[in-house]
Amino acid sequence: MAKEDHIEMAGTVIDTLPNTMFRVELENGHVVTAHISGRMRKNYIRILTGDKVKVELTPYDLTKGRIIFRDKN
Structure with a gap:
């Protein structure tokens, strides 16, 4: 899958899970x-x-994602 096919969204980490997984709340509430x-x-x-x-x-599974950037603040 090409990089252009991915959807980028901003969010906030709300929980830390095992194996370097995180629960992230997106700006739209998901x-x-x-x-x-x-x-x-x-x-x-x-x-x-x-x-x-x-x-x-x-676009195939909107419940899983990859954290690609952490803001400075």
Whole structure:
């Protein structure tokens, strides 16, 4: 799947799950389960509850996503 096919949305981490999974509440109110992208994992970027993140969703399953960016604030 090409990168253009993914949907990017902003959200807030509301819960930390095992195996580097997170529950993220999107701006529109939906809650998705997301994991950390490989580039963030490689650079040891830590994500905590309450962090503002950018999530990439696939159009095939809108309940799962990948965290691709953590905002500075």
